[in-house]
Amino acid sequence: MIVEVIAVGTELLLGQIVNTNASWIGARLAEHGFDAHHQVVVGDNLGRLTEAIRVALGRADATIITGGIGPTPDDLTRQAMSAATGRPLVFNEAYAQELRARWAAMGRAFPENNLQQAEYLEGGEQLPNPKGTAPGLCSEHDGKLLFALPGVPPEMQLLLTDHVIPRLRRASGDTSVLISRVVRTWGRGESAVAELLDDLYRASTNPSIAYLASAGEIKVRISAKAESTDAAERLIGPVEAEVRDRLGSSVFGTDEETIEEVVLRELEQRGWSIGTAESMTAGLVAGRLTARPGSSKVVRGGAVTYSTDLKESVLGVGRDIIDTHGVVSAETALAMAAGARRLLDADVAVAVTGSAGPDPQEQPPGTVVLAVETPEDARARTLKLPGDRERVRTYATTAALHLVRLAVRGHWWHG
Amino acid sequence: MIVEVIAVGTELLLGQIVNTNASWIGARLAEHGFDAHHQVVVGDNLGRLTEAIRVALGRADATIITGGIGPTPDDLTRQAMSAATGRPLVFNEAYAQELRARWAAMGRAFPENNLQQAEYLEGGEQLPNPKGTAPGLCSEHDGKLLFALPGVPPEMQLLLTDHVIPRLRRASGDTSVLISRVVRTWGRGESAVAELLDDLYRASTNPSIAYLASAGEIKVRISAKAESTDAAERLIGPVEAEVRDRLGSSVFGTDEETIEEVVLRELEQRGWSIGTAESMTAGLVAGRLTARPGSSKVVRGGAVTYSTDLKESVLGVGRDIIDTHGVVSAETALAMAAGARRLLDADVAVAVTGSAGPDPQEQPPGTVVLAVETPEDARARTLKLPGDRERVRTYATTAALHLVRLAVRGHWWHG
Numbered sequence: 001m002i003v004e005v006i007a008v009g010t011e012l013l014l015g016q017i018v019n020t021n022a023s024w025i026g027a028r029l030a031e032h033g034f035d036a037h038h039q040v041v042v043g044d045n046l047g048r049l050t051e052a053i054r055v056a057l058g059r060a061d062a063t064i065i066t067g068g069i070g071p072t073p074d075d076l077t078r079q080a081m082s083a084a085t086g087r088p089l090v091f092n093e094a095y096a097q098e099l100r101a102r103w104a105a106m107g108r109a110f111p112e113n114n115l116q117q118a119e120y121l122e123g124g125e126q127l128p129n130p131k132g133t134a135p136g137l138c139s140e141h142d143g144k145l146l147f148a149l150p151g152v153p154p155e156m157q158l159l160l161t162d163h164v165i166p167r168l169r170r171a172s173g174d175t176s177v178l179i180s181r182v183v184r185t186w187g188r189g190e191s192a193v194a195e196l197l198d199d200l201y202r203a204s205t206n207p208s209i210a211y212l213a214s215a216g217e218i219k220v221r222i223s224a225k226a227e228s229t230d231a232a233e234r235l236i237g238p239v240e241a242e243v244r245d246r247l248g249s250s251v252f253g254t255d256e257e258t259i260e261e262v263v264l265r266e267l268e269q270r271g272w273s274i275g276t277a278e279s280m281t282a283g284l285v286a287g288r289l290t291a292r293p294g295s296s297k298v299v300r301g302g303a304v305t306y307s308t309d310l311k312e313s314v315l316g317v318g319r320d321i322i323d324t325h326g327v328v329s330a331e332t333a334l335a336m337a338a339g340a341r342r343l344l345d346a347d348v349a350v351a352v353t354g355s356a357g358p359d360p361q362e363q364p365p366g367t368v369v370l371a372v373e374t375p376e377d378a379r380a381r382t383l384k385l386p387g388d389r390e391r392v393r394t395y396a397t398t399a400a401l402h403l404v405r406l407a408v409r410g411h412w413w414h415g
Numbered sequence: 416m417i418v419e420v421i422a423v424g425t426e427l428l429l430g431q432i433v434n435t436n437a438s439w440i441g442a443r444l445a446e447h448g449f450d451a452h453h454q455v456v457v458g459d460n461l462g463r464l465t466e467a468i469r470v471a472l473g474r475a476d477a478t479i480i481t482g483g484i485g486p487t488p489d490d491l492t493r494q495a496m497s498a499a500t501g502r503p504l505v506f507n508e509a510y511a512q513e514l515r516a517r518w519a520a521m522g523r524a525f526p527e528n529n530l531q532q533a534e535y536l537e538g539g540e541q542l543p544n545p546k547g548t549a550p551g552l553c554s555e556h557d558g559k560l561l562f563a564l565p566g567v568p569p570e571m572q573l574l575l576t577d578h579v580i581p582r583l584r585r586a587s588g589d590t591s592v593l594i595s596r597v598v599r600t601w602g603r604g605e606s607a608v609a610e611l612l613d614d615l616y617r618a619s620t621n622p623s624i625a626y627l628a629s630a631g632e633i634k635v636r637i638s639a640k641a642e643s644t645d646a647a648e649r650l651i652g653p654v655e656a657e658v659r660d661r662l663g664s665s666v667f668g669t670d671e672e673t674i675e676e677v678v679l680r681e682l683e684q685r686g687w688s689i690g691t692a693e694s695m696t697a698g699l700v701a702g703r704l705t706a707r708p709g710s711s712k713v714v715r716g717g718a719v720t721y722s723t724d725l726k727e728s729v730l731g732v733g734r735d736i737i738d739t740h741g742v743v744s745a746e747t748a749l750a751m752a753a754g755a756r757r758l759l760d761a762d763v764a765v766a767v768t769g770s771a772g773p774d775p776q777e778q779p780p781g782t783v784v785l786a787v788e789t790p791e792d793a794r795a796r797t798l799k800l801p802g803d804r805e806r807v808r809t810y811a812t813t814a815a816l817h818l819v820r821l822a823v824r825g826h827w828w829h830g
Contacts, residue, residue, distance in 0.1 A: 013451040015442030019434055022456070027430030036428040037463055041437070041454035048452055276698070276719065282705035283691070283698025286719045290697035293773050293804060301725045304691065304701040304717035306710075310759060314716070344725060358708050389708060 001172045002035045004060035006052050008068035008077055009151060010043035021066045021156055031223070032165060032178055034062075044074040046083070053084035057144055062168055064160070067151030069134045071114045077148050078119050078137065085141050089119040092126060099133060121146075127163040131155045136163060145171055179232035180223040183243050184257065186216060186402045187250040193218045196246045200239065207235050209243075216395050217259075220247070249411040252402065259401045260288055266408050267298045267348065272375070274404065275344030276302030277315055277336040277351040279327070280368065284397040285352060300346040305336070315339030328353050328363045330380035333371035341373055348374045350404050352396055356389045365389075368396040372407035379407065416587045417450045419475035421467050423483035423492055424566060425458035436481045436571055446638070447580060447593055449477075459489040461498070468499035472559055477583055479575070482566030484549045486529045492563050493534050493552070500556050504534040507541060514548060536561075542578040546570045551578060560586055594647035595638040598658050599672065601631060601817045602665040608633045611661045615654065622650050624658075631810050632674075635662070664826040667817065674816045675703055681823050682713045682763065687790070689819065690759030691717030692730055692751040692766040694742070695783065699812040700767060715761040720751070730754030743768050743778045745795035748786035756788055763789045765819050767811055771804045780804075783811040787822035794822065 005022050012019050022039045029036055037060065042052045049068070056063040068077030082089050096118040103110040117134045120126045124139025129150060136159040137148040147164050149156045169175075185193060190213045194201065197220065201209045207224035220243055224235035244251050253262050267274055276286045286302035289295060303314050308327055311317040317335040325331040336351035350372050357365025366387070371380040383399055385392045420437050427434050437454045444451055452475070457467045464483070471478040483492030497504050511533040518525040532549045535541045539554025544565060551574040552563040562579050564571045584590070600608060605628045609616065612635065616624045622639035635658055639650035659666050668677050682689055691701045701717035704710060718729050723742055726732040732750040740746040751766035765787050772780025781802070786795040798814055800807045 012438070013441050013454060014445045015438040015440070018438045019454075023427070023430040023433045025430070026428050030429045037458060037460070038467075039428060039434075039456035043452060045452070052453075278698070281702070282714070283693070283701035283717060283719065286698035286721070287696070287702055287808075290721060291805065291808075296721060299697070299721050301721040301729070302698060302719035303729075304698065304719065306701070306705060306714050306716040310716045313760070314718075314758060343729060345728070390706065393702075393706075 001062065001168065002037055002060045003029050003062045003064060003168065004037065004056040005039045006049075006056060006063060006065045007039070007041045007151075008044065008049060008065060009041075010045075010074075012041045012067075013043050021151065021153060024153070024157065025064060025066070025160060028160060028165065029168075031180070032169065034168060034172070044068060044076055046076045046080055049076055049080035050083040053080055053146070057084065057141060057146065060144070062145040062171070063147065064164060065146075065148040066156050069117070069137065069148050069150055071111065071117055071133065073113070075116070078116065078121075081121055081137065081139075081146065081148060085121065085139070085146070087121050087123060087139070087141075090122045091115075092118045092120060095126065095135065102133075127159050129155055129159060131158055138163065138167065176225045176227055177229050177232055178223060178225050179229060179236060180221055181236050181240050182212075182255050183220045183222070183240060183247070183251055184253040184255075185218050185220065185247050185250040186252055186259070186398070188218065188247070190218050193220065193247065193250075197243060200242060204239070207239050209239070216398050249406060249409070252405055259398065259405065260291055263289070263401050263405050263408070264292065264295055264298050266405060270408060272347035272408065273298055273300045273345075274348045274350070275300045275340045275346030276400075277340035277349060278302060278304050279306060279311070279336070279352060280354040280356050281352045281393055281397050281400065282306055284393060285350060285400045288397055288401060300344045303340055303343060311336060311339075315343060326362045328355055328361060328367055328369055330369055330371065330382065333369040333380045334373070334378055337371040337373040337378060348372065348404065348408065350400050352400050354392075354396060356392045356396075358389060366392050368392070368399065370396070370400050370403050372403050374407050376410065377407070416477065416583065417452055417475045418444050418477045418479060418583065419452065419471040420454045421464075421471060421478065421480045422454070422456045422566070423459065423464060423480060424456075425460075425489075427456045427482075428458050436566065436568060439568070439572065440479060440481070440575060443575060443580065444583075446595070447584065448589075449583060449587070459483060459491055461491045461495055464491055464495035465498040468495055468561070472499065472556060472561065475559070477560040477586070478562065479579060480561075480563040481571050484532070484552065484563050484565055486526065486532055486548065488528070490531070493531065493536075496536055496552065496554075496561065496563060500536065500554070500561070502537050502539075502554070502556075505537045506530075507533045507535060510541065510550065517548075542574050544570055544574060546573055553578065553582065591640045591642055592644055592647055593638060593640050594644060594651060595636055596651050596655055597627075597670050598635040598637070598655065598662070598666055599668040599670075600633050600635065600662050600665040601667055601674070601813070603633065603662070605633050608635065608662065608665075612658060615657060619654070622654050624654070631813050664821060664824070667820055674813065674820065675706055678704070678816050678820050678823070679707065679710055679713050681820060685823065687762035687823065688713055688715045688760075689763045689765070690715045690755045690761030691815075692755035692764060693717060693719050694721060694726070694751070694767060695769040695771050696767045696808055696812050696815065697721050699808060700765060700815045703812055703816060715759045718755055718758060726751060726754075730758060741777045743770055743776060743782055743784055745784055745786065745797065748784040748795045749788070749793055752786040752788040752793060763787065763819065763823065765815050767815050769807075769811060771807045771811075773804060781807050783807070783814065785811070785815050785818050787818050789822050791825065792822070 121139040127136030132155045210221045212219040224232040226232035305311045316339040333351045337349040340349035354368035355361040366385045368383045536554040542551030547570045625636045627634040639647040641647035720726045731754040752764040755764035769783035770776040781800045783798045
């Protein structure tokens, strides 16, 4: 089944916004096994949009339009759908009344141009949009499906997931459900993960295994198709267990879980607070730890000791340690962590020191030394990270969070 | 002159990468006054790519293809150009030898598939690519221009700027040069900036004025067309001076300058160091200040006092101040800044406290109190920022950097 995506909006052509909708839809279609041959962008122009829809209906089995279904005069998707298919627009009086009621409830005057959002193609249907005022549209033409979705990404994503994908799957004759589980790992490269799972990967058809690398983490996606959610889960279960077993402590989370969430949860479960001592990352670890609401239950604070003398005066790192071992050393990182625990009255402290580049600081750029001290133990680890200053700082921040997780679990670090 | 962009690559259709090339090209074309009616994405498929080129040659005055000109077997853009135009590919022996010489210089075996990068359309030309091995292509067909550029963004951008835009301008009969100056401002909203410049904006044709809003900053772009760079600069000069005069101290930089760069430069000029005291932003201000190489000349370090008691124990904020005025108050922010100057032995300190949300902390979410202490003065300011936790933290970080700039200049803050 071939699906074409048409994104509508002059702001896309002018480069004022990037067409992330098309790539997001492309990724979802690929996950579900649909083919994509073309993506098209057209401006807010009735003639060109009509022609683009006509071409797509001619060469694809289904067409998804995003954008141009709002209330303003340059929202022309409904008219273009009508012109391309030769079908008139009809008016949903009930939805018009619902819109009027919403404005009345806010005590505000109703802008009449909102009413065009109550129009849809005769013989088709409206797809309810709980996040906005513009419902999606869906209709069928000579066996081909035509959808229109809002251009606002969260609204588009909701309607695509809840309405478009299920209809495409039904139309393709596929009544099965597709379920995915993502096992998130850190600490092994993609090739090392792939090697450990090689026989599973080769044998995998249903469930299938895929690897996704992003910012130092490797995600293993296990997807199964079956006649029901339960049956798909039963297919995934044993493969997921085997994957987790082989990857061991490098597995840190499931599906959408982030390392920040995992670290905060594990600390909270143990009743431990955390503090940071940062040199090279200069606050980025503390910034990530506090990105989520509720982090104040666990995060005490941090010391950014960018200057060497502050490592002594603020964190109490001995001058002799720095003179003997250098600023970028396990000894200094451990002393920073110990000092942060004291200064911040924290149960756990994580310390980062290193050379972010481009100019070397004692060690070659990309050298990062991390240390974690818990009430039970203290360890340091040196990493060599590739890339420019920004990448080294970002990866070092992520690595620090992962080492906290391992330390809190008492696993420390493998490999 | 209508220009169409075709991006080539199955990875775009699958949503593995986002089509930022099309938006970047769209923005450049718009700047130079060219029209865009369509953007198209096709996969690595000879038939569909050929058809897309044929369609574009039929409806646009110029076509720019990105991607598919590398050395691998799925790089099909050259063959598709040949099929769409009916013109054969010819081989540039000199370029082939240059490629062989590059590999020889690295002491590595030459992969023969690199040789397809020496091919180009008969009657056309190759556009030299100093950043990669795939030269761009350029040819003319019945008065219409056809370009192919690498898909790698920096290579594409260089060739577009240096070769494609000048050729498009020549073909459109426009021999003038277009120069832009961006005046970067912070502290006034877009409508306030627009109001102050209203008569200039209305009168502006050459130079023209445009507004761009991003992350709390408003950029004023002044663009002039003239027969030479000097003549364009002379047109921009008086308008730029007037814009700067009217916007006063809200102007902080020019063209690509960031607030981080400006703050570090101004501090270095005065021989002042800086430290941070952060609660709500929890390290993000220190992280931004140290994003650039060389920041260690100016940045001392920071204290992340996320817990209230650390404001006392680390920064020495008096218990009475917090009890009387609250954690989110000008008094506490000023005491944090004073404490950070002492603790970190810094000439300047910036403090951030506030309520990022979603749960209120004393004050409604979005309430941010900033304070800056310099050797000469100390001030605090309260902001009410809209949006979710992430947005409030990001905007508060940017605001803190801007207030440091104003404080260091002795301007403090307007309006």
